[in-house]
Amino acid sequence: MDTFTEIYKQLNAVPGLCDSIGMEKAMAFIRMAARLKDKITVAQPPSFQGNSPPSELPPDVASFLASAAEIAPDFIHGCWTAFSSLIWRYEGDERVSEALKQYGLDRSISGRMLFPPTHHCTEPGCINKKQLRQKHDASHVVLYTLSEGACASFAHTLTCDVCHTRYYPNYSVKDGLRTYYTTIPNTIQVGRINMSSNAFLTSSST
Incomplete structure (x- = not known):
């Protein structure tokens, strides 16, 4: 339940947390975490179904949120406990782009x-x-967009533990056979820049 009373109870359970953040930092935490739901999801165990948020944040996401939202690392878990159910339904906000550029790439x-x-x-x-499991590190890519030009980004692949199909952003590969998805993707791979980086182009106005 996301009433202020229930949220306050969760926040107040962590000594000093209510005195260290206000609405601005709380909303920054919610917006940024909402943009990272896929990142949070792929870090969970295979049994995770995604219907409700996990109890813990991945360490890299927790570290990012502490820096970007200017919240002490010791308070990040308390914020996640209080706001996670809201975050799991929230669609995010474009205003976090600058914070992601400043703190996220590392x-x-x-x-x-x-x-x-x-x-x-x-x-x-x-x-x-x-x-599906993330068994390989994310690949560095350059994403070309209309609104922001060329953006440094990361492409993730997921693997099935049973049939070993490997899923990429644009297609899947099983037994060496590449199959493109039937749905129109938001991005398309348009070339390889070098051996370690690919180029993607957004298929929308953003």
Whole structure:
């Protein structure tokens, strides 16, 4: 329940937290964390279903939020406990872009990270009902947009533990066969810059 009374109870349970943050920092925390739901999701164990938020933030996300929202690291868990249910339903805010640029890149976090369109295996005949796993580090990419030009970003891949299909932002690969998704993606891969970085182009006005 997200009433101010319930939120206050959660925040007040951490000594000093209510005296250290106000509405501005609380909203910054909520907006930024909401933009990182995919990042938070892929760090969870295979049994995680995503219907409700996890009890803990991944360390890199917690570190980012502490820096970007200017909240002491010791208070981040208390903020997550108080706001996580709201964050899990929140759609985010473009105003966090500058904070993501300033604090996120060193932690492999950006405001336009690329993920596969699914967190569960869609391969016909696969019996795996658990969440896909992130078994490889994110790849550095350059994302070309209309609103912000070229942006440094990261592309993530997820892997099925049962059929070993590997899911990329634009396509999946099983037994060496590449299959493009039937839905139109928000971004398309347009080329390779070098051996460690690809170029993606947004398919929308942003």
